[in-house]
Amino acid sequence: MIEYRNLRVALLGAGSVGAQVVKLLLQHGDELAQRSGAGLELVGVAVRDLDAPRTADIPKHLLTTNAEELILGADIVVELIGGLEPARSYILQALNSGADVITANKALLATHGPELFEAAEQVGAQLYYEAAVAAAIPIIRPLRDSLAGDRIQRIMGIVNGTTNFILDRMDTAGESLEHALATATELGYAEADPTADIEGYDAAQKAAILASLAFHTTVPIDKVYREGITAVTLDQVEAAKKAGYVVKLLAIAERVTDPATGVEGVSARVYPALIARTHPLATVHGGKNAVFIEAEAAGDLMFYGAGAGGVETASAVLGDLVSAARRHVIGGPGVAESNNANLPILPIDRVITRYQITLSVVDQPGVLAAVATLFSEHDVSIETVQQSVAPLAPAERAGDTELGATLVIGTHQAAEADLSATVLALAASAVVHSVTSVLRVEGNE
């Protein structure tokens, strides 16, 4: 029987993830010790309410309401309470005392990441956060280590299970956004207040973390462009389906050359976009997550799995725990978070993308020519046009014009600024009744 040195592990928070971490840690302690080269002794679990119900049993003597005291003397602190405060203060206390910290707190990392990484580097401690993006899917470590010798060009992630579930229901079951959201709430895929998910805030935090890591550049959350899914209609989803696309909420981190200045920079953005049904991301159904990476040498990679869930997220936390323990056994500093590339972060209007625009137009000769002229005046090249004649909606009937036409126009790649200027010009045009739908198209042609 090998005698292992014991490492003292303090856990902050015993919610759905924390309770599972405790369960697995107590259940598989011997196995984890063998793999780590050190015993992982859970010295306590800090909670707000000692008597709150838990999803897994936690021995009473481990529970405490005094987080600060628990952090004192811990070798490794696992922060699973979420939110900005007191999580930030606890983590800083732990790092300053020399403890390694493991967190799943994406909001905190996207907001105060640089401060935390700086604190860790000052004392030679490590901050691990595999669970902060896409839960159980290993993505932080592959980006930081496996692809360290490569150059990432673009990351497109389905990193929010709630919105993917909703969009998937709209696509596969023909439910409206409201209906699909109700289904998601009923089945536990959406929280009582779904704002953070459906407005894209959660995905934006993950985009900030992925972009920072992939491009070795600090990308603060307020530089992430964000649109949620609340404006996505069933009509859009069904039209996309007919055209061979599916609508997905994508978190995108991209190396972009500013079309105005030629300077290389980073774009981080979140919006619902069309991707081809043949794209690997189109096969990601329900509440699943996936991160698609385009790298210069490695080519296209995809990482797929559960993006939420207590036990799934606990798997990522325990992986980090073994890494932290191994580092304690080995000694020496770990890998510091690198922001040495320090690229400029470009606003959304410098992004190069494609649009699919649906227009309700008057049905008369010369309309297509007029519309096409507006595109070319803004340096946007049209790739496809589909025209269909259909009765106008009552609101759009003007005088005796009872018939209108629908134009679906797909563009080639163009600068976002030119594309949005084109849409404004279309909306103001006399031949256009209304701009029915504007969606970006992502994924290589």
Added chain:
Amino acid sequence: MIEYRNLRVALLGAGSVGAQVVKLLLQHGDELAQRSGAGLELVGVAVRDLDAPRTADIPKHLLTTNAEELILGADIVVELIGGLEPARSYILQALNSGADVITANKALLATHGPELFEAAEQVGAQLYYEAAVAAAIPIIRPLRDSLAGDRIQRIMGIVNGTTNFILDRMDTAGESLEHALATATELGYAEADPTADIEGYDAAQKAAILASLAFHTTVPIDKVYREGITAVTLDQVEAAKKAGYVVKLLAIAERVTDPATGVEGVSARVYPALIARTHPLATVHGGKNAVFIEAEAAGDLMFYGAGAGGVETASAVLGDLVSAARRHVIGGPGVAESNNANLPILPIDRVITRYQITLSVVDQPGVLAAVATLFSEHDVSIETVQQSVAPLAPAERAGDTELGATLVIGTHQAAEADLSATVLALAASAVVHSVTSVLRVEGNE
């Protein structure tokens, strides 16, 4: 300008992968130094023929035919010559001198892995091999680090691009195996001698490596059960398609409880199997690879990408190079290869799986009952039966019996030993003309 300590990198082999490693290393040297914390100085490239053509330019002064001399004094040795010897001797020489070694040599790892890992551990050196399985797809590091806190239940990998290309052509273009192999050769997906791929030897080596890593148990290549794809017929592929399946060559590493003894062990095996078209592995087309992992806590994960190619494989090699360099900067030993679980390795007949069996039977009353009795006598439970009456092939016509029936039987999970005994009994039965097809079914029901 930061001054980095220089690490001396020796490269053995300048084939399609080696030449790309040189190119990327020279091109992105500064970036890699920033990420590693050390300069990566390529001190030489050992080749057999100084004047052989290369896929990327290598400065003349770096080339040498003297590998032993090059290894002397190197901090990191990258072995990309392949095959067992002299690769094994070179790697042992490098490890014994204290150098870290990076290799993409799956044949060598599957055959002499324990000897090499032992040599590394003796001197505190590291052996990296991310490129040995599924090329650019990060799979070794996620298994060793990210999932270190979890328990792997099963890995199913499409880890051979050649056979996936062939089976995909049969499925999507309706080509025969011979035709699809010819297409693969023509397009560069198959080598002139495709034996290692189509007979499953290449996949078996990868299965041995994955099983060893996932279950912390040394799994030698001769304990891997192996069937190639040469017996797969277009009829099987088309029947699978109709039934909602696709045929894939799977490398499987599984934690199995021996049905005879109740002892937990490991099974490593390679064979063509049916998987449901709704399974994420079914979406892996052409020459792509993917590794599907079922873990106790993390649930289902999939890693997808290019499984071959010079530049793609070079990405994995460079990732290892950065890891090795970081370790040199940090100091101390790295993570030793762990075989501490040391589980027994079970032969194929202890595996629990499902079968789909196609039978040509006589068309008379009571046949299904007779067949069903044979199954139940061997403790195999039938899940589905599809029966169709069809004219018999001329060879199977006996006397005036011109009509026969086809039975397609899907079983529930059963021990492989019972399933194969059932097939033998069926073949010997008077009511069965022939057993037309036997394929295992993988993936959760």
